[in-house]
Structure formats: structure tokens, C-alpha cells
Amino acid sequence: MIDLIRKQRYLIDFTLSSLLRRKGKNLGLLLVYTLIVFMLASIMLFTHALRQEAGMVLQSAPEIILQRMVAGRHALVPADYLEKMGSLRGVTDKKGRLWGYFYDPTVKANYTMMVDEARGLTAMEVVIGAGIARAKGIGIGDYISFRAYDGDAFSFQVKEIINPVTELVSSDLVLMSERAYRATFGVPDGYFTDIVLKVRNPREVRKIAEKLSMRLPDTRPILREEILRTYDSIFSWRQGIVFVLLAGAILAFVIFAWDKASGLSAEEKREIGILKAVGWETADVLRMKFWEGAVISLSAFILGYLSAYAHVFYGSATLFEPVLKGWAVLYPEFQLTPFIDGLQVATLFFFTVFPYIVATIIPIWKASITDPDAVMR
Amino acid sequence: MLIELTDIKKAFNQGKPNEFWAIRGVSLRIEQHKVTCLKGSSGSGKTTLLSMIGCLSRPTSGRITLGERRLSGLPERFLTDIRRHTFGFIFQKFNLIQGMSVLENVMLPAYPLGLNYTRLTKDAYRLLDHFNLTSKAENPVEWLSGGEAQRVAICRALINDPEMLIADEPTANLDTRLSEEFMGLIDELRRSGKTVLITSHDPVVFDSPVVDRVIEMCDGLLVER
Ligand SMILES: Nc1ncnc2c1ncn2[C@@H]1O[C@H](COP(=O)(O)OP(=O)(O)O)[C@@H](O)[C@H]1O
Ligand SMILES: [Mg+2]
Numbered sequence: 286m287i288d289l290i291r292k293q294r295y296l297i298d299f300t301l302s303s304l305l306r307r308k309g310k311n312l313g314l315l316l317v318y319t320l321i322v323f324m325l326a327s328i329m330l331f332t333h334a335l336r337q338e339a340g341m342v343l344q345s346a347p348e349i350i351l352q353r354m355v356a357g358r359h360a361l362v363p364a365d366y367l368e369k370m371g372s373l374r375g376v377t378d379k380k381g382r383l384w385g386y387f388y389d390p391t392v393k394a395n396y397t398m399m400v401d402e403a404r405g406l407t408a409m410e411v412v413i414g415a416g417i418a419r420a421k422g423i424g425i426g427d428y429i430s431f432r433a434y435d436g437d438a439f440s441f442q443v444k445e446i447i448n449p450v451t452e453l454v455s456s457d458l459v460l461m462s463e464r465a466y467r468a469t470f471g472v473p474d475g476y477f478t479d480i481v482l483k484v485r486n487p488r489e490v491r492k493i494a495e496k497l498s499m500r501l502p503d504t505r506p507i508l509r510e511e512i513l514r515t516y517d518s519i520f521s522w523r524q525g526i527v528f529v530l531l532a533g534a535i536l537a538f539v540i541f542a543w544d545k546a547s548g549l550s551a552e553e554k555r556e557i558g559i560l561k562a563v564g565w566e567t568a569d570v571l572r573m574k575f576w577e578g579a580v581i582s583l584s585a586f587i588l589g590y591l592s593a594y595a596h597v598f599y600g601s602a603t604l605f606e607p608v609l610k611g612w613a614v615l616y617p618e619f620q621l622t623p624f625i626d627g628l629q630v631a632t633l634f635f636f637t638v639f640p641y642i643v644a645t646i647i648p649i650w651k652a653s654i655t656d657p658d659a660v661m662r
Numbered sequence: 663m664l665i666e667l668t669d670i671k672k673a674f675n676q677g678k679p680n681e682f683w684a685i686r687g688v689s690l691r692i693e694q695h696k697v698t699c700l701k702g703s704s705g706s707g708k709t710t711l712l713s714m715i716g717c718l719s720r721p722t723s724g725r726i727t728l729g730e731r732r733l734s735g736l737p738e739r740f741l742t743d744i745r746r747h748t749f750g751f752i753f754q755k756f757n758l759i760q761g762m763s764v765l766e767n768v769m770l771p772a773y774p775l776g777l778n779y780t781r782l783t784k785d786a787y788r789l790l791d792h793f794n795l796t797s798k799a800e801n802p803v804e805w806l807s808g809g810e811a812q813r814v815a816i817c818r819a820l821i822n823d824p825e826m827l828i829a830d831e832p833t834a835n836l837d838t839r840l841s842e843e844f845m846g847l848i849d850e851l852r853r854s855g856k857t858v859l860i861t862s863h864d865p866v867v868f869d870s871p872v873v874d875r876v877i878e879m880c881d882g883l884l885v886e887r
Contacts, residue, residue, distance in 0.1 A: 287776075288775070288776035288777075289776060290776075291776035291777070291778070291779070292773070292774060292775070292776030293776075295773035295774070295776065296773065296774075299766075299770075299773060302761075302762060302766065306760075306761035306762065307761075552760070555757075556759055559757045559759060560770070561742075562718055562751055562753075562757070563751060563770055563771040563818065564742065564745055564746030564771045564774065564822065565742070565771075565773070565774050566738075566739060566742045566774060567738065567742075568739075569773075569774040656713075656718060656719040656720075657718050657719075658709075658710075658713035658718040658719040660753060660757055661709050661712070661713050661718065661753060661754070661830050662709065
């Protein structure tokens with residue numbers, strides 16, 4: 286037993302000095318390998334964290350959003366729908382919301398405008414997201430103006446900038462009073478953009494949605510769980526695109542590894558022959574080469590994963606923002622909550638370390654089962 | 663341990679158009695504690711025969727026995743084990759592993775045995791000391807001269823304390839003086855009880871008084887005299 290451990294130690298020692306002997310080649314290999322792991326891990330960590338984040342944000346969203354449909358299109362909801370829907374068991378709160386989008390040609394970006402009465406804003410005040418503040422270069426106390434539906438321009442004083450912690454969803458947000466909203470968009474009194482309902486028991490949500498569609502046939506209830514699913518599929522879809530691109534990179538890497546290994550240099554082949562001739566078993570040679578592969582792939586994996594972790598959670602995933610958050614012009618600057626998923630790590634490990642080891646060990650195995658008498662020539 | 667070869671034949675590329683019988687029926691006994699030299703022109707099959715005796719390759723037909731044991735039919739693992747404990751090899755091109763130190767090269771054959779490290783290094787240093795190489799122990803092998811490289815190869819061949827030393831054209835890369843020195847070392851090894859088998863077409867080797875027996879080969883057969 287102790288012999289076995291010692292033997293492995295000797296093999297590992299040999300492996301390490303072997304790696305050092307071919308420093309240039311092995312460093313190059315390590316670099317390419319690390320880069321691949323870094324890219325894959327970044328995407329995985331990033332999309333996963335983003336999904337988590339979106340999920341968390343939506344957790345506080347209302348369970349049901351009720352939209353009125355006219356000719357198949359989303360239309361304003363008359364305020365009396367709140368009474369018309371009657372009392373529904375399980376609904377703890379219902380109210381009309383006012384929101385919309387505003388295109389600002391000066392920064393070529395869409396803002397999300399929302400009424401937030403809870404903040405007690407006067408008709409002349411707004412609260413803006415940090416993305417807008419950055420894009421326009423304004424701060425608290427400065428003025429921001431919007432061109433209203435009728436051509437007039439309204440100026441508002443910035444009362445507050447939304448806390449950057451929640452920036453992912455609030456970057457392009459403008460909160461204003463109801464009066465300011467109606468004046469800007471021309472939405473008449475007595476109408477809302479939609480109606481939101483809070484339901485305490487999630488199992489009652491579907492039942493309530495059914496009742497709503499019956500009592501108010503021209504409305505469409507949107508459930509939070511459905512939104513969560515849509516978010517999920519959007520993120521998956523984007524992740525999918527990037528993965529397709531990366532599949533190419535991985536393939537290139539496998540070919541590279543294969544080439545590196547099957548193009549086992551004459552010198553390496555001779556070395557395997559020498560080792561066998563002086564008394565190493567085929568299994569010893571394989572074990573040694575296995576350690577070699579393991580050292581390279583494990584260090585690449587760890588290095589790649591750690592740098593991806595730093596990139597995503599401390600560097601705001603700078604490299605991927607354009608691809609993965611492509612729809613927003615006002616890029617949020619945010620810190621994602623660090624999150625590691627064991628299954629994800631295992632998947633990544635399997636797809637990077639495993640192919641490498643297979644790709645390198647097969648040609649070595651071929652070289653090491655041949656008779657060692659070739660070294661005598 | 664007595665080595666006995668019975669009607670050994672070896673074909674390369676058997677069954678293919680370029681089939682070639684390098685050894686065509688050799689029967690031979692190799693005595694213990696003696697220095698035996700296989701002599702013959704280049705291409706006569708010396709290396710091929712030597713590698714079969716040293717368990718580096720297998721005969722196509724015929725029987726090799728090592729003491730009581732028959733080698734033919736043994737699985738690779740056992741052959742390796744026999745090779746490791748019975749034979750030490752000195753190759754024509756020395757075959758040291760480049761980029762590694764002299765000490766590492768000498769200890770290499772012992773790595774798979776998992777010996778105690780302190781004891782192993784001590785053994786290695788004892789050998790290096792004996793062959794006047796202590797000062798080179800930490801050097802990479804590329805720095806060695808031909809004679810030194812040869813001596814390192816001998817140390818490596820001896821590290822597992824084998825009964826038999828196998829040397830293929832050991833003097834091919836040495837000048838006459840170094841070749842004679844090498845034969846001196848062989849003499850010393852014989853005295854210490856080792857069996858030595860050398861191939862050579864160098865008169866310094868086969869005419870040396872150190873050699874007890876010369877066996878001549880030609881075209882894969884022994885030349886009877
Ligand atoms: N792997 C091989 N494939 C085909 N022919 C070989 C191979 N190895 C050796 N030979 C041939 O076998 C013959 C004997 O070779 P070898 O034993 O090396 O001779 P020597 O050592 O006496 O010079 C030579 O003609 C050589 O070309
Ligand atoms: Mg030869």
C-alpha cells in the first residue's frame with residue numbers, strides 16, 4: 286500500500302519535471318485550454334446568475350396582470366373594471382397601473398416610464414435609473430425633460446437615482462407622479478395601462494385567472510409564473526446562441542488537443558520506449574501520462590473557472606454584455622450575486638477535461654503498447 | 663541464471679509483402695557470470711536477438727527459458743517484471759532522457775517500484791560515486807560528454823541491481839581510449855558477479871581479454887566454428 290502511494294508520487298514527480306522540460310509547449314496548451322474554460326464558465330455563470338436575478342426581481346411582482354385587449358391588441362383599461370370584476374376570493378389587493386415607454390432620441394434609448402404613487406412625488410419630480418443618469422450625465426437636483434404626446438416639453442427635477450444594487454431591471458426606469466404621467470402621454474383620467482392583482486395562495490392563481498376571463502371577456506390575464514418561464518426561455522435562447530458559437534471553439538480545441546497528442550513527437554515516442562525498456566510497464570507509462578493530462582487540464586479548469594468567476598461577479602461580465610443583454614441600450618452596470626451550481630460545474634468539467642484526457646491518452650496508449658525494442662535502433 | 667534459446671526465429675512484417683526474417687533459427691546457451699559477445703556485421707540480426715533475450719520483444723517462434731522459467735507465452739506484465747529485475751540495458755545511443763538531471767535518469771528504472779526515496783537516492787549516489795559522476799548528479803544530461811553519458815547509462819542499468827547486463831554496440835559512439843575504459847568497467851562488473859551480454863562489431867570489444875566467449879552471427883544465423 287505504502288509502495289503504491291510512493292509509486293504514484295514518483296510518477297507525479299516525473300510528470301512535473303516532464304512538464305517543466307517542455308515549458309513552452311505546455312504553457313501554450315495551458316493558455317488555450319484555460320481560455321476555453323474561461324469562456325464557457327463565464328457564459329454559464331453569467332446566464333445562470335442573470336436568471337436567478339430576474340427570478341428574484343419577479344418574486345416581488347404581482348401574481349396576475351390583467352390587460353384589456355381591443356382587436357387583439359393591448360389597450361387601456363377603464364378604471365371601472367376594478368369594480369366590474371367583483372370580489373374574488375383569494376385576491377388580497379388589486380389596483381390599476383400606469384406605465385409605458387419613452388424614446389429619447391438624444392441618447393437613442395428607450396426609457397420605461399412608470400407611475401409610483403408610493404414615493405410621494407410631486408408633479409414636477411421624477412426618480413430615474415442609474416443608466417439614464419449616466420447616459421445623460423445628470424444627477425440629483427438636475428432637470429430632465431420629456432417631449433409630451435402633444436409636442437410640449439415637460440421638465441422634471443430628479444429627486445432620486447435608483448439604488449444601483451437593483452440596476453439590472455431599473456437601469457432605464459423613470460418613476461413619476463400620476464399627473465405627470467397623464468400629462469406626458471395623454472392617457473385620460475379613468476384609464477390605466479393594466480390592472481395588477483395580488484394573490485396570496487399560488488394554487489388559486491389559475492382559478493382566479495379563469496374567473497377574470499369570464500367576467501371580463503375582453504381582458505387577458507398574464508400570470509407571473511408564465512413571465513418567469515418566458516424569461517427563462519429568453520435567457521436559454523441567448524445562452525444557446527453563444528453555445529453554438531462556442532461549440533465551434535470547443536471543436537477546434539479538441540482537434541488541437543488531438544493533433545497535439547497524436548502528433549506525439551518522435552522524441553516523446555522515444556521517451557516512452559526508453560521508459561518501457563528500462564522497466565516501466567505500459568500501465569506506468571499510461572499513469573504518468575494520465576497525471577500529465579490531469580495536471581494540465583485541472584489547472585486549466587481551475588484557472589479558467591476562477592477567472593470566469595471574477596469576470597462575471599466582479600468584472601460585471603464585461604466581455605459578454607453586448608451579446609447576452611443585447612436588447613437594452615442603456616447597459617446596466619451591476620454586480621450579480623455570486624452563485625455556483627454544482628451540476629453546472631460538473632457539466633463544464635465533463636465537457637472540457639474529459640475530451641482532453643481521452644484525446645491525449647489514446648495515441649499515448651497506442652505508442653506505449655508497441656514493443657520497446659524500437660529504442661535499440 | 664542460465665539463459666537458453668531453442669530454435670528462435672523472428673520475422674518482421676509477417677504476412678505482408680515486405681516480410682523479413684531477421685533471425686532464422688538460433689539455438690544458444692548463455693552462461694552465468696561470464697561476458698558473452700555477439701559479433702557480426704551490421705544487419706546480421708544482433709540487436710534483434712538481443713532484444714528478444716532482454717524481453718523487449720518476442721520471438722515469432724522458438725523457445726527462450728530463463729533459469730526454470732519459459733518466457734514465451736508470458737503476458738506483458740510478467741515480461742516487464744522479469745526485465746526490470748533481471749536485465750539492465752545499455753543502449754548504443756545511451757538513450758538518456760533529455761532535460762532531466764543525471765540523478766533522475768539513473769533513478770528512473772526504480773520509479774515504478776515505489777521504493778523509499780532516501781534509500782533510492784542513496785543507492786543512486788553510491789553508483790554515481792563509483793563511476794566518478796557525483797559532481798554531475800544535478801546536471802542535465804545534455805551537458806555530459808560521450809564517456810560520461812555512457813557511464814550514466816551504466817549506472818541506470820545497475821540501479822535495480824540486475825543479474826544480467828545487456829549492452830547493444832556500447833562502444834559505437836566512443837573513441838578507442840573510452841572503449842577500452844568501458845571494457846575495464848565490464849571486467850569489474852563481471853568480477854562482481856554479473857552476467858554480461860554485449861553485441862559489437864568493434865574489435866576493441868570482441869578481441870578484449872575481458873570477453874569470455876564470442877558468438878558470431880551472419881544473416882540471422884549463428885556462424886558455427
Ligand atoms: N522493425 C523492423 N522492421 C523490419 N525490418 C527490421 C526491423 N528491425 C530490424 N529489421 C531488419 O532486421 C535485420 C537485422 O537487424 P538488426 O538486428 O538491427 O541487425 P544488427 O543489430 O546486427 O545490425 C536488418 O536487416 C534490419 O533491416
Ligand atoms: Mg544493431
